[in-house]
Amino acid sequence: MANAYFKVRKPINEPIYSYEPGSLHKKKLKEKLKEMRMNKIEIPLIIGGKEIRTGNTNVCIVPHNKELVLAEYHMAGKKEIEMAIKAALEVKKEWESMPWEHRLSIFLRAAELLSTSWRYIINAATMLGQSKTVFQAEIDSACELIDFFRFNSYYLTEIYEEQPNSTKDAWNRVEYRPLEGFIFAVTPFNFTSIAGNLPTSPAMAGNVVLWKPSSTAVFSNYFVMKLLQEAGLPDGVINFIPGFGDEIGRYVFDSEWLAGVHFTGSTKVFQTMWKTIGDNLTKYRMYPRIVGETGGKDFIFVHNSADIETLIAAMIRGAFEYQGQKCSAASRAYIPESIWLELKKRLLEEISTIKMGDVEDFTNFMSAVIDQKAFNSIKSYIEYAKNSNEAEIICGGNCDDSVGYFIEPTVIVTTNPKFKTMKEEIFGPVLTIYIYKDDELDKTLELCNDTSPYGLTGAIFAQDRKAIVKMQKILYYAAGNFYINDKPTGAVVGQQPFGGARASGTNDKAGSKLNMLRWLNPISIKENFNPPKDYRYVFMKEK
The missing domain is CATH 3.40.605.10 (Aldehyde Dehydrogenase; Chain A, domain 1)
Structure with missing residues (x-):
């Protein structure tokens, strides 16, 4: 053994390469x-x-x-x-x-x-x-x-x-x-x-x-x-x-x-x-x-004071990056009635610009899900929603495995806060939204806390600090990684130690x-x- 104490340099996070054109x-x-x-x-x-x-x-x-x-x-x-x-x-x-x-x-x-x-x-x-x-x-x-x-x-x-x-x-x-x-x-x-x-x-x-x-x-x-x-x-x-x-x-x-x-x-x-x-x-x-x-059934919970532009970016990145195949991916969202119409219009406009295809084409935002088994499983959830009188698919929903295992970014709106796609882990590019009445904030927060057996990640969006305090308090055990005005994915080593409890x-x-x-x-x-x-x-x- 060496006759000295040794110190490992305190790390800094590895810089991310951008792979810009011509680099x-x-x-x-x-x-x-x-x-x-x-x-x-x-x-x-x-x-x-x-x-x-x-x-x-x-x-x-x-x-x-x-x-x-x-x-x-x-x-x-x-x-x-x-x-x-x-x-x-x-x-x-x-x-x-x-x-x-x-x-x-x-x-x-x-x-x-x-x-x-x-x-x-x-x-x-x-x-x-x-x-x-x-x-x-x-x-x-x-x-x-x-x-x-x-x-x-x-x-x-x-x-x-x-x-x-x-x-x-x-x-x-x-x-x-x-x-x-x-x-x-x-x-x-x-x-x-x-x-x-x-x-x-x-x-x-x-x-x-x-x-x-x-x-x-x-x-x-x-x-x-x-x-x-x-x-x-x-x-x-x-x-x-x-x-x-x-x-x-x-x-x-x-x-x-x-x-x-x-x-x-x-x-x-x-x-x-x-x-x-x-x-x-x-x-x-x-x-x-x-x-x-x-696993996870990760949520985005929105207060009516939320900034819609940042919310839309977080919903798209949180739900659809890497085809939703992250255990932290946003899979359910709770949206107040008062902002839904504006949010819906702008969200659908942004999703319509998403490109999906071969990863060697760097202009693509999404690619294929991992294999046939995953493709079939995700498709079955989409078909379930299509055939239900409690849900409406407002964008996406198409699945094509002729060349690769491609599933469009899909958004489901449900009238049932405990609908199947609000409860079960899908592990694909499927986001289910429940629209709640603004005066039922506390009740809906409790629904969010109790609907899923998981407790991995979750995000809340609000500009009202009192609302943030309340939301965090009620959802205290709902996520091991909790985000305020940010998507529920992307934990960084040394910054957000990653893991959840409950069934996660x-x-x-x-x-x-x-x-x-x-x-x-x-x-x-x-x-x-x-x-x-x-x-x-x-x-x-x-x-």
Whole structure:
């Protein structure tokens, strides 16, 4: 160990590239997009640093051009899961014993590589494989992932620095051990940054990890794994194991060495995981840490004093950026009757200007949803609204999967505040609006609070400060990330720690010190410099 205290530089958020016409950044990214589109690759599992090919394969396609195959990837089965657990446990002692400054140096180097030479690789892979526009990819797979690497490294040093009080005759210390076993990281398709964060934040703290990427994001996630390897991540610390979630989970949850789960995905899957862990609790060496961010039915609640121009921008960006496939996306809105007619006219005018298509055309605001399953699910909600006498579709509603999985930005107006599309998570470009009477503000706020089982994000719009105070008070538990006069999406690492409660997860705030604490197992140490030599206490001298 080094005979010095080391400080990690306090990070600043990674600047966002604009990719303006004629810029070198745009030129390099366009070249990388073309290269990836034209060169199909094979993606192996990576276990103990070795590339494993199982022969059981699936394909990575382009959602906005579904006939275009980017890669063929191999999938893990029982044999490979057992191999990955063994590889992780074999390297665990060496990894957790590595001086923390050397562990963190790997991830800080990964951040630097991603901010430079790897930026176009990861962004292009995300744009093609997940149908993200250039801006949505840039803020996700470049900037946010860089921020996760840098800020989490910094937060870990802050935790290590926190120590208890000591006395003149005793030195009290706390060491922050990793968990005893391996972490199972299960990552989603919609954010490459989350996919990169979920396995690396535990690894920074000295844990070893099995990483199961989403089947619809294997392409970009593979390049994140290769980035980590180039940054110097030792073999076996993170093991990359694409495959079917049910099959992989069956063997992972059966291992006595399961120490934690880091998950982002559906509420139903997370609840099943939690139940399975509970049923197996007696076989584990420790109580597994369960950290999850699941779903949302995120709201925009509007007071009649709201500024309509900023509201419209927030509604469009909040509901339709990345095709509404953000767990934070605005999915329901409550609008006062007195401003509805003006808002409706201007909102529809703005939505009519939205362009949708191939992400390689930088003039497009939206692209395709992720796959056929998502397309069919979102379409079923739109059809439900079309056939209901409680709802009216005032724009959009058309779905076309002939070339890619395209769904128009859709706005539904309902007379029922507990209509299906006001309650259930859709995960697509569908916004449902309920118009309330101005004198029923309090009642409607309570409806907003009670309608959905989720509690992830929410936004309120008002210029009246008294109204803002009231709205925030009533909606106090309705969102883990709460926005005032802003859209409910776009949390930034180091600025708005992200996560929600209720059916939206454990609210352990990704990209914060709170999350890093979950991957540590403290040991309290007391060293006595002057221990007693007699068991008797002074009070025992009573005459």
